[in-house]
Amino acid sequence: MAVRAAVAGASGYAGGELLRLLLAHPGVEIGALTGNSNAGQKLGALQPHLLPLAGRVLEPTTPEVLAGHDVVFLALPHGQSAAVAEQLGPDVLVIDMGADFRLKDAGDWERFYGSPHAGTWPYGLPELPGARAALQGSRRVAVPGCYPTAVSLALFPAYAAALAEPEAVIVAASGTSGAGKAAKPHLLGSEVMGSMSPYGVGGLHRHTPEMMQNLGAVAGEPVTVSFTPTLAPMPRGILATCTAKAKPGVTAEAVRAAYEKALADEPFVHLLPEGQWPATASVYGSNAVQVQVAYDAAAGRIIAISAIDNLAKGTAGGAVQSMNLALGLDETTGLTTIGVAP
Numbered sequence: 172m173a174v175r176a177a178v179a180g181a182s183g184y185a186g187g188e189l190l191r192l193l194l195a196h197p198g199v200e201i202g203a204l205t206g207n208s209n210a211g212q213k214l215g216a217l218q219p220h221l222l223p224l225a226g227r228v229l230e231p232t233t234p235e236v237l238a239g240h241d242v243v244f245l246a247l248p249h250g251q252s253a254a255v256a257e258q259l260g261p262d263v264l265v266i267d268m269g270a271d272f273r274l275k276d277a278g279d280w281e282r283f284y285g286s287p288h289a290g291t292w293p294y295g296l297p298e299l300p301g302a303r304a305a306l307q308g309s310r311r312v313a314v315p316g317c318y319p320t321a322v323s324l325a326l327f328p329a330y331a332a333a334l335a336e337p338e339a340v341i342v343a344a345s346g347t348s349g350a351g352k353a354a355k356p357h358l359l360g361s362e363v364m365g366s367m368s369p370y371g372v373g374g375l376h377r378h379t380p381e382m383m384q385n386l387g388a389v390a391g392e393p394v395t396v397s398f399t400p401t402l403a404p405m406p407r408g409i410l411a412t413c414t415a416k417a418k419p420g421v422t423a424e425a426v427r428a429a430y431e432k433a434l435a436d437e438p439f440v441h442l443l444p445e446g447q448w449p450a451t452a453s454v455y456g457s458n459a460v461q462v463q464v465a466y467d468a469a470a471g472r473i474i475a476i477s478a479i480d481n482l483a484k485g486t487a488g489g490a491v492q493s494m495n496l497a498l499g500l501d502e503t504t505g506l507t508t509i510g511v512a513p
């Protein structure tokens with residue numbers, strides 16, 4: 172029997188991508204769809220690509236509207252999920268696509284998000300060691316940030332095999348949909364087209380502590396992360412270039428073997444054949460993650476590169492993958508590794 176799922180934030184980018192995936196999920200019936208400023212509007216006016224739902228009207232995001240569902244997805248701005256989640260019963264599967272429940276350290280949360288910490292839920296990145304077990308049967312899931320998804324999947328094999336020193340340097344490019352639908356001056360077409368630019372430089376980006384949390388847990392020691400995000404003139408996609416100094420005695424063969432071992436059984440994370448490199452175009456619209464790794468012997472550094480679709484594996488796809496695990500379904504149900512090209 173299908174589970175009934177509500178989507179709060181159905182007018183946004185993350186909510187829209189989630190609905191695209193849920194429409195193709197054989198085990199889900201789509202229930203209430205809610206918005207904020209767009210409550211009362213037809214979904215067809217806001218998400219014209221979701222034809223089967225075009226006539227559905229957005230309701231306000233209230234506990235009454237969200238009641239009576241088996242699963243509630245929260246695709247709301249940071250800091251808005253906790254108040255909604257506490258109104259939902261313990262038997263309801265609540266999947267937060269925002270940041271509210273990702274961080275374990277309350278000090279980190281307060282420093283980067285500037286509000287009181289709401290708590291910590293099982294983390295929806297099943298590929299990390301121990302994460303699948305925590306998600307199975309859980310009734311609360313914190314979906315990772317898009318950059319931490321790309322970076323953690325690129326680097327965790329190196330830390331799991333104790334090949335890298337605990338200081339990573341990351342430069343990642345994101346498509347503009349990562350910033351959400353709300354209009355922002357630096358995201359006007361004329362500013363973004365034909366240009367790439369950095370932002371959040373110098374340890375300021377709020378995803379930095381999330382990356383440190385993930386990599387530190389795998390390494391078994393604190394891992395420092397220097398993270399520089401950049402904005403790229405494309406609607407979707409993240410390309411993360413991650414490097415870390417190799418521990419003494421590490422060889423190219425050992426690095427390759429560690430990645431092959433860590434990723435061998437993953438349905439969505441693909442270590443590319445040697446000589447091929449990840450590209451955002453290859454994962455457009457799919458839940459796949461492309462990873463490649465190299466050892467730069469002259470610099471003594473491991474270089475791991477990943478490509479994801481920020482809206483798919485980076486948020487909505489990751490949310491569906493986690494839902495499947497929480498409900499005891501096959502982890503891949505309703506998700507594809509097939510992209511769109513050219």
Ligand SMILES: NC(=O)C1=CN([C@@H]2O[C@H](COP(=O)(O)OP(=O)(O)OC[C@H]3O[C@@H](n4cnc5c(N)ncnc54)[C@H](OP(=O)(O)O)[C@@H]3O)[C@@H](O)[C@H]2O)C=CC1
Pocket residue numbers: 179180181182183184185186205206207208209210232245246247248249251268269270315316317348349350351352353481482485486
């Ligand atoms: N875009 C991305 O690549 C990723 C996004 N996420 C997360 O998903 C969440 C949604 O992001 P995204 O879809 O990009 O953002 P959008 O700005 O595109 O959408 C935000 C959604 O939240 C609703 N909303 C806004 N304010 C409130 C409020 N005060 N109370 C209730 N609902 C509100 C909006 O409704 P309305 O339009 O009706 O005002 C809209 O449906 C965020 O937490 C984001 O961090 C996570 C990973 C990647």
Ligand SMILES: CC(=O)N[C@@H](CCC(=O)OP(=O)(O)O)C(=O)O
Pocket residue numbers: 268269270315316317318345346347348349350351400402
């Ligand atoms: C290009 C861009 O602006 N990207 C967003 C991150 C994407 C995202 O939404 O991540 P969260 O789930 O943590 O919000 C940013 O850098 O703030």
